[in-house]
Every structure is written in C-alpha cells, then in structure tokens.
Amino acid sequence: GAGVSQSPRYKVAKRGQDVALRCDPISGHVSLFWYQQALGQGPEFLTYFQNEAQLDKSGLPSDRFFAERPEGSVSTLKIQRTQQEDSAVYLCASRNVGASSYNEQFFGPGTRLTVL
C-alpha cells in the first residue's frame, strides 16, 4: 500500500512568511509524529498525535510552530513568521498503535524548508 506522503517536497520562504507543511499518513494509522532534521543532524521530535488529539507538543521550538490533525488523518505543520533557523527537513511519521510491540514508525520523504 501507499506509504507516508508529504507535500510540498521543497519549500522556499522569505523570512517572515508563514508556511504550511502537509502530511498524509498511512491509512488507518492512529499515531502521527513530526520531526525536524537540521542539516547533518539526526531528526528531533516536535509533536505527536493519537487520532486527532495532540498528546505531546513539548518538542515544538517556539509558539510560531503549530500542528493540527483535525480529523485524525491528514496533519498540517504550520510555521508562522519563519526565521532562518527554521531551515531544515521536516519529517512526518505514522504508526499503527495496534501493531507489534516494537512501535515501528514509518517515515515520509520529508519537506525541505529553506528560509531566505
């Protein structure tokens, strides 16, 4: 079946612009995660949804970052008033919480955001 998809794949924004990044998880997956991956670094957790509920947003770096998943499927990560330090690859992952015990997360290809 189809994997996790993200759009756009690449986004260039001028400093101060707002951006919205979309994630389509694997159909039926209950859990959805957002990670931020700076150049040359490992991904860092941003936020976690179980269905439509945002259960953990402790990784969001500032109040300019906002994520939603209103119907428990597609999720949007919004960044307001973008800054150069927001430049990174934003990864989305989903997980079927009813699957095996090892909690595998399936990752999308990411959105590369460049803030000029």
Next chain:
Amino acid sequence: GNSVTQMEGPVTLSEEAFLTINCTYTATGYPSLFWYVQYPGEGLQLLLKATKADDKGSNKGFEATYRKETTSFHLEKGSVQVSDSAVYFCALWETSGSRLTFGEGTQLTVNP
C-alpha cells in the same frame, strides 16, 4: 533525559570490507533500540530493531545486539556493498515516552 551517541563520521570503506558503526545510549527505563537508514533522496527506513536486552536484530546482512551492560547497540556488516552507501541513524524508543530519540547519524560511503 534520553540520548543516543553515534561514532563520528563520515566512514569510507572499500567494497567487501567489514563495517562497524558504534552506538551508545542513555535512557531512564528499558528502551527499544533501532537502526534507521536514509538513502540519498529518500525517507528514513527501519533497518533493524531489538526490543530487549541480548536481542539481536538483523536485516540485509546487517546485525546489532542490544547490550544492556554496556548500553550499546553497535551496527555491523561483514561485507559492505556500494549500495550500502547511506546515512545510518541509531535511535531509541522508551515505552513510557512518545518519541524516537535519534543519534546524529553516520555517513557511510562504500567505494568499488
């Protein structure tokens, strides 16, 4: 808090060489451990996993053993191929948490 430390890279090997990428972790509980691989232009893919001490994860000729006494999960492969060139990430998941914690990644280049 939880953390994962990987050996510094990049690593460059000749085809058929032996590979080891070191990974150590710090966790307050009993985590599950993973190796993810990121090929150029692609998303992260799970390579192998281990959920408890002394488990050995294996896939595509890669192996890693969960060593609780040394808090390590080193990745090994006996004979690397050019197609193994990628970035490798060690990660942990603690059952009480809601996130994967990743190491900084190790770039592997295999030359023919």
